[in-house]
Amino acid sequence: MTSPVLRADFSKKFSGGPVIRADVLEISGAGVTVLFGPSGSGKTTILRCLAGLETPDEGTISFAGKTWFQKSGKRKAESGNDFILPPKNRGVGFVPQDYALFPHLTVAGNIAYGLHGRSAMETKSRVAEMLRWLDLAGLNSRLPHELSGGQQQRVALARAVAREPKLLLLDEPLAALDTPTRQRLRGELRKLLRQLAIPTVVVTHDRLEALSLGDDLVVLDEGRIVQRGPVQAVFSRPANLTVAGIVAVETIQPGRVLELKDGLATLLVGRAQLTAVAGDLPAGATDVFVCIRAEDVILTKEDAAHASPRNRLAAVVRAIANEGPLTRIELDCGFPLTAVLTRQACAEMALQENDTLLALVKAPQIHLVPRGG
Amino acid sequence: MTGNDWQLVGFSARMAVSSTLLILPFGVALAWLLARRDWPGKTFVETFVSLPLVLPPVVTGLVLLELFGKRGPLGHWLHAQLGLDVVFTWKAVVLALGVMALPLLVRAARTAIEEVNPALEQIARTLGASEWRVFYTVTLPLARRGIFAGVLLAFARALGEFGATIMVAGNIPGRTTTLPVAIYSDVQAGDDAHAWTLAGISTVIAFLALWLGEKLSRRRQ
Known part of the structure; x- marks a missing residue:
């Protein structure tokens, strides 16, 4: 077994909610790990903590041997070692549930946003490459509100991928789409993620999505990891009734x-x-x-x-x-x-x-x- | 309208524009701090900046006069360090108009910034943008209509300012007299007809500024 590329072990509590614990979440290799669980199970929080958009109360996150986050919640005296790497330096590609496309920028402008600092030539060719790859050719000067849901989803993916992230994070990538589109794009998204071959974490509450996208599955319930393993294994052999109830297919x-x-x-x-x-x-x-x-x-x-x-x-x-x-x-x-x-x-x-x-x-x-x- | 009238209108407009431009960077920065950051004393600063909205303008003027007068702490320093005299000059006009217009700009800009979806700013951060880049490529473009409406409101307010201006800048024709102050003088001197002319001009300019601001904030929704 190769050593994990991503290792996260942290907890976060929201007032009134359960304590969310990524109680040692490990990802190795370039596969797709699905965080799966009912709504409120804390999967989006974990994803946002990985992206650096939320700060855990305590714990550690490291990626490729580099510390992204370290905080001991116990004693003040230790706080000298606390460290938070800001999201801009993490090199992740994040695709939120509602895609959050910049409404004032065109498709090309959205995709190019993360390419700041590269030469104009390089930016142009990378954007063109993304447009081709995601079948968005001809839409480069459209504004987000002029796109269909499926097109918006692809632009959000292109924007996240354009700057060659080391880790890709997708929050309910298909949930914002209508059912027929979702069914069509499920297979398409799997193909795209396969082609990318970068470590990817996908959050979903849809077991068909988990099954078709995931290589590994991490099942969450009330903020805790209740089972993990290859996707087929977890679905066919739930560790206990809770997991069986969540995955709902044996x-x-x-x-x-x-x-x-x-x-x-x-x-x-x-x-x-x-x-x-x-x-x-x-x-x-x-x-x-x-x-x-x-x-x-x-x-x-x-x-x-x-x-x-x-x-x-x-x-x-x-x-x-x-x-x-x-x-x-x-x-x-x-x-x-x-x-x-x-x-x-x-x-x-x-x-x-x-x-x-x-x-x-x-x-x-x-x-x-x-x-x- | 005589040549003096045109001079008066031009001076007033220049003063209102200058004061609005002067408070713009500071006002937008403060609005951003109020909308997007938590810091100790935030509520105090927020209340303090809004004070000129509810204080009698002459009180604001009185405070400015004390602060910027030759013996006032700021006025003394400015005179000693930069050889700058503020009170009863056009600079005092700009100062008074700026202080009076600031709360309107800050409030409008703050609301406009708060309406920008924070998720967009977060995405920009994950895409490698610094806080400054997030601000001028995401927050500012998306809040610009609201901020511009605030600018117009501040400009209209500055154009109509009377109480603070007369306290700190006085009424020196051709030097510090603004439209509202001139109207007051005319009425005092019994020249009602001239006062009405100036009042009409004030109304037209104020109407245009508000109308444009309203139009812009409407289009946003």
Whole structure:
């Protein structure tokens, strides 16, 4: 494991709110880390502290071996070591939720803002490069209010990226957009972030966004980090019920689209075939994440050939875990699948490990997240 | 209108413009400090600067006369160090008009700066801008209409100032007499017709300044 490029360990309290703790947030390499959690969980605060726009009460932030922030909240005597690097010297690219484009500057003026101090030639060519890269050609002399939401989002990204930041911070990058645009741009944004290959932190409360953009996932709840790990792992194996409740989807498996027909997609997942509603899956998408919530999985021991769900999967029980009133059942049906039952239901079915049974899932309850490129 | 009248109008306008330009940098800087920074004594300074709005203008004039008179602390220093005499000269006119107009400029500029979305200033900082660059590339351009409206208001106020001016600059025709002071003199001397002419000119200039200011602040919304 490489040493982390970003290491943050700090806390901040707002009056009336919970204490926000980035209780050792570490990012290594050039991937996309998603800070995920419900609103009020403190993810935006953490992002703003990283950018230097908020000052933590105490803790440290360091990036690439350089201290960005250091403050001990304990004793006054130690305050001689306190250090805050102002945002202008951090070299981050920050894209806030509402994009905050300068309303009095054109698209080109916005993108060039961070290039202050470079030669006019260099600025011009860099702006042109950004316009080309983000498909904004021809819009360079427009003002922000003359742009669509999706275009504004791209200009904000271009402005942040133009000065070649060492760390990119995106706050709910797609939340300000209407639903169709959001769905379209999700895949596009992932592609752009992949091309950039700089360490990136994305804040979101949208699990589809987390899934399609993130490599690593950090789940936050009430100001604390409750779980972290590769995005698929965290979604498929929530550490506890709190996390399960937040991520709200237990099974996430890579799948391949075999056929798209009449709005339905036939998929190969592990050794099993599934039918799902294609929804907004773009034509030509082949690689997807298949998401199934545990409570959407129906278990039955009887032959259910007459049952309505499209997907009837022969399954073997691998593990049974009690979690309060609920029992979580890990199944193997050609791919790992998680189901959740009440304890009572589990007792009535007399489920044991290695039992065979049928897992039923309705086609509309399988969510597909494109995962190309 | 006689040649003297034109001289009077020109002098008054020059004094009002000079005093407004004089307080502009200071007033905008103070407005920024009030809108964007927290510092000890902020409320006191804010109240102090606004005092001329509610004090009788002659009181403000009296204070200035004491401060800038030959024996006053500031007047004495200016005379000894720079050989500068202020009271009962055109400089006293500019001083009185500036002090009286400052609160209007500061209030308008402060509101205009407060209306600038701080998120825009923050973004500019993340893009490597110094505080000074943030101010003149983001805050100032976005607040400029409001500030300009404040400038016009201050100018109109300066043009109509009477009480403080007569205390600290007196009424020396051709040297310190401004439009309002001349109107007062005319009425004292029984020349009502001339007073009305000057009053009409004052009204037209004030109306134009306010109308322009109103128009500009409207367009912002």
